[in-house]
Amino acid sequence: MNGSNGKEELDSALSDSLTKAVTYLTRCMALCHTYQFMPTFYEQLLESARVSLAFVWLEISNYASVVHLADLVLGKDLPEEDSEKAGSQRLRATVRIYACEAMSLMGNPQGGLKYLPDDLDDVLDFMVDTNKPRRELKEAMVASVSHVKQLMCTLEKAH
């Protein structure tokens, strides 16, 4: 098996997974919207689906859609129940990062920074996931922010 074939297969597998994910998420969101009075649980589902779809769009380089989805998620009020609130805050923190990256990649890192909160630790508090160590999350997030800042510098130099 040579390298080029392997790369093609890898690209194909990635593209296949992403396409499927888009199809499934679109279906999920459409079903959530079929109810005139959406149950609370469906609102959580919809929020999750939007964040997941934002991730997929980011992978596919559909940045405008990422920002649109992030606006939709952040535009909703936080749930009242404490247990639901924590989960929602975690998702919102995640989608902020996606939006920030997407804005930067569209050439507007300044706009991207608006999505980030002032204190990164505040976001991290919401992003604590039992499956992942906090340090790993922090490193990934710092990498994302550094990437945005790097883009900003590049753009400034270019101008």
Place this chain on the structure above:
Amino acid sequence: MVRYLHPQSSLPVDRSIYCVTKESSICIKLKETDSNLQSYSSTLPPTSFVVMSAGHRRRLSNPESQAQYLYEARGDAEAALDAYNLLKDDSVKNLAMQHNLPLLTYLADTHKISEQAYLTALKDLHSRKNTDYGDDSDLTLQQLVLSYNLALHFYFSREFEVAEKIIYPIFQMIQNKEEVFKDIYHGDIKCKIAFLSVDCMLEVYDVEIVKEILDWVEKYITAQSESSMDETSAIDCQPSFMEESDSELKFRLHCYRARYLFISAERDKTIVDANSKKARKELKNAMEIFNHRLSGKKSNAGSICDGGSAQDSVAVSLDSGIGNGNGICIDRHRSNNNNVTVMIGNGHDINDDNRSPFERKKSDTQYQHALYLKGRLEYLKGNAKKSLKLCSEAQNTATRNPGDEMTSIHHAMYNSNVAIVHQTSGQYFLAMHYYAHALEHIENARKECDWIREDGTNASGDGTMNQISVKQVMYNAAICAQKCGNYAASCECMLRYLEMSEVSATHPFPWLHLAESCIGKLKIVSQLPLSMVWLKNLLTRMHPVPFQECMRRRNVVTLLG
């Protein structure tokens, strides 16, 4: 390019195990119970098909009731069918015959190809009878049996809402017109209808009126026990062979109460402790009834009237020509003791330690059901170890009698329940192991019996219904596989679940789960070096993971007579 963060489990709630149904209203309720043991299964036949007899379910010494006996007391649908076929010419227009023949043909058919014919006949008779009783007051036993059997059929097809729409109005009719029906003896069919209504409601988590129904059943049983004290009334109300005694009904009632309490506790976590205590009491009562009244070595027929002081003694002697429907003689007489003598063919007496296999099976099923419920109670309280122990004990029940063999269905149910306990304890890999075993046993069961449906439902010759909800196992396994990081298997299971169920067009959660699994798969694949492409291919290939299902057994009640 930075590899973006993606929340692995994007939903804030723990969705580890829950059951998806079609209606949005149900989904709301399910959400609240999502981390509970939805598919924890047990084996008691809560209700069962009923054979119709002509007008009354009283035991009479006529050829028709003798044929009915073969089915109800011996669980031999084939012999009963032969006996009915001999009667066919005499009473071809008899409603009972029109119902019983297709039913017995279906049950006796080893390949179950006559199922559709039975369903058509049942629907036809039901609609005809429905037009007959415009006024509620003339609801007959036959109409009750037809409605019950039709609802039961839908229940086994897992169309719970359809079943509920058929059976609950009938129950309401009985409840509202209690005075009208007071003088008409309907046997235990009213309780069967009430229990089936409860079953349907519990399946769809519509528990608001369950308590009311169970209270009605309790009152009804008490009233029946009191009325059976009156000897005259007892003579008129000779139960059929398969009718359940007061003890059996009480046992069942306690089990239903426990199930209702479990589900209520799962919906509202704040009442877990209170409901656990109540459920423990209910199960204790159920076990007491079982140990003192139901587990005896005496024939089941003996316990038929144990609710009252007037006890029946039934002497049934059947000569060797019973299979042909010839020479059957059933003699009944009353006495003041509880002895029962059932002589079959060669003079074999089943009064002592020797219960018939059919009776033993029934008793074992009751015991197994109670044990699984106790296991569920322990699980609810967080005692996984105790729960596993009780599951194991319940499994061993299947082999406690000499000569009994553990069926694949028993194994499948045990493995599925154990997997659920492990899954909810966070031991996902162990849970996957048990799911795989459960699926293997279901596959074996299918190989043994080619008439087991894809969804796991089947009816055996003795009228027992086995229900193995393959869909639920698939669903649980999909969730479990995702937790294990086996995204390909998770996708496969969820896709198979969607294929088998009808929720794909209405419920968004399975789609979100699929998408998350795809993203998870993507993350794994993209992290692999190119030289490991073969491994990537392996991961992306769809592996049908053998997941299995739990089952529930039910006796087929029915013959119209």
